[in-house]
Amino acid sequence: MASAQKLNGFDWFLILGTTAVSVAASLLGEGWDTLGFIVAVTGIINLVLCAKGNIWNYLFGIVYNAIYVYISWKSRLYADSAIYLLYYLPMQFVGWFTWKKNQNADSGAVNVVHLTRKTALILLAVAAVLVPLFAWLLSQPFIGDSQPWLDAVTTVVSILAMYMMVRAIAEQWYIWIVLDAVQVAKWTVATIRGEEHAALMLVMFAFFLANAVYGLIQWNRLAKQASAQPQP
Numbered sequence: 001m002a003s004a005q006k007l008n009g010f011d012w013f014l015i016l017g018t019t020a021v022s023v024a025a026s027l028l029g030e031g032w033d034t035l036g037f038i039v040a041v042t043g044i045i046n047l048v049l050c051a052k053g054n055i056w057n058y059l060f061g062i063v064y065n066a067i068y069v070y071i072s073w074k075s076r077l078y079a080d081s082a083i084y085l086l087y088y089l090p091m092q093f094v095g096w097f098t099w100k101k102n103q104n105a106d107s108g109a110v111n112v113v114h115l116t117r118k119t120a121l122i123l124l125a126v127a128a129v130l131v132p133l134f135a136w137l138l139s140q141p142f143i144g145d146s147q148p149w150l151d152a153v154t155t156v157v158s159i160l161a162m163y164m165m166v167r168a169i170a171e172q173w174y175i176w177i178v179l180d181a182v183q184v185a186k187w188t189v190a191t192i193r194g195e196e197h198a199a200l201m202l203v204m205f206a207f208f209l210a211n212a213v214y215g216l217i218q219w220n221r222l223a224k225q226a227s228a229q230p231q232p
Contacts, residue, residue, distance in 0.1 A: 010214060011048050018044040018207045025199050036200030039067040044207050050165065051215035053109030053222050058096040065089040075195045076146045083155045088162060095166045102168060112222040115171040123160050130156045150186045154179055170223045173216035180209035
């Protein structure tokens, strides 16, 4: 691993912190939560490596997304489950091949770019249309989503954020900050309701939120380094 991609103290804090709290939550709860533990640990490793611009994040992303599909389905967060199955999981493979073609020859990290004004306006317009549409659909009796508006927000924002991640756009981390904050609120409600796996999902997304702030700082630095390189 190139020096720019080596894990530092904060990276290990996020990984070991998530692991320790997940273990404690399981031991103090009704029983050991194997699936919750695996998805929490693989999820934080996925995002820590992503913040470093490390292509191996997608390996852990495959495991995390596959298990999260099952957990969110059991918690009746159907939009979450669908988007992870039909979009997030396949995009792990797309991201791997896209980043492979866009790696920095010196550091091994992905070459990061900044969001253009035109693309930002298009993404905002898409979100403004799709969020209320998804919320209306999820609130219909034949679906019966337990939190339609929050689920709609996380679903639509997830689509946009994952697209920006694959394109290695630095401003994706602003979206992850908002998304993770919403996820913390959503899983707090699920924890209060006593949903299975909810407490560990709450812990996981709290650490995800901290990593998103860190990722924004890291990717702004990577974008600056990429723009400073001579163009072929």
